[in-house]
Amino acid sequence: MAFNYQTLKKLTNAAVITDEVKTADIGNSEVKTGKIGNNQVTAAKIGTGAVGLNTNTTTGTLPTNKGGSGITSIGSSGQMLRTNSSGNGLEWTANFGIVRQVAYTGSTTWYRQSGTRYIHVQCMAGGGGGGGHGESGGAGGYSEEIINVNSISNVYCTIGGGGGGTYYAGGAGNGGSSSFGPYLSAGGGYGANRNNQHSGGVSGSGSGGNLNIHCGGGGSHHQSHGPGGHSYWGGNTAAGHPQGGNFSHNHQQHSAPGSGGTGGYFSGFRGANGRNGMIVITEYR
Numbered sequence: 001m002a003f004n005y006q007t008l009k010k011l012t013n014a015a016v017i018t019d020e021v022k023t024a025d026i027g028n029s030e031v032k033t034g035k036i037g038n039n040q041v042t043a044a045k046i047g048t049g050a051v052g053l054n055t056n057t058t059t060g061t062l063p064t065n066k067g068g069s070g071i072t073s074i075g076s077s078g079q080m081l082r083t084n085s086s087g088n089g090l091e092w093t094a095n096f097g098i099v100r101q102v103a104y105t106g107s108t109t110w111y112r113q114s115g116t117r118y119i120h121v122q123c124m125a126g127g128g129g130g131g132g133h134g135e136s137g138g139a140g141g142y143s144e145e146i147i148n149v150n151s152i153s154n155v156y157c158t159i160g161g162g163g164g165g166t167y168y169a170g171g172a173g174n175g176g177s178s179s180f181g182p183y184l185s186a187g188g189g190y191g192a193n194r195n196n197q198h199s200g201g202v203s204g205s206g207s208g209g210n211l212n213i214h215c216g217g218g219g220s221h222h223q224s225h226g227p228g229g230h231s232y233w234g235g236n237t238a239a240g241h242p243q244g245g246n247f248s249h250n251h252q253q254h255s256a257p258g259s260g261g262t263g264g265y266f267s268g269f270r271g272a273n274g275r276n277g278m279i280v281i282t283e284y285r
Helices: 005-009
Strands: 080-083 088-093 097-103 108-111 118-124 142-148 154-158 177-181 184-188 212-214 278-283
Touching: 097 108, 118 177, 118 184, 142 184, 177 278
Parallel strands: none
Antiparallel strands: 080 088, 097 278, 108 154, 118 142, 118 278, 142 212, 154 177, 177 184
């Protein structure tokens, strides 16, 4: 039987018996895009599981407005996917967040960890020592700074010691300075009686950082419970009573880094040592 080509072109879906056109009846690559009308292949025409993204050939990139990422790369190890600066797409970027946090209470060298880009350095100096009759030491100074360490591999950290406490005679010891290399530093607090007779010690100050401050000063003469200066990290040791002997001096470790030493009760009681300084470094990717 002969077929007229023009007649075949007019063949419609209604003229084809259901399930009579099999896959085997269609040559490879014979159904072209141009042969399929717009919106003619609907979900009802596709069998369940017929299209497998991991086995069938797919091309192009699914845009974000269709539920995709709009990008073809899977990125590198440790990267995160984020919205770009224009707000119109996604992009891979370096991971963010804290790498680690370290606290140094003795002089040492800090070494940059792999992946660290910025560090937040908090530098606290040592506190001044307390004397007798409630005369107390000042806290160390405080400084902090955020530093880009892309080109820095290590920095030496100097931690200032606390000034020695004394009885009611002369001046108590001054606290030592702390520093993070050449970048920032903090001066130690003064010991009792160092700035003026019968007076508490004045606090040190920070320098070189984004933030540089004094902390608390020490209590003066005639305060039988004279407090040492409070540091950035907290308060001083407890004040004592004659029944407890050299109570403040004996419990001087129960105080915050960089705080000033609390004074002894009267002239026969020894003031607490000032506390050592501390440097805290928080590292960020």
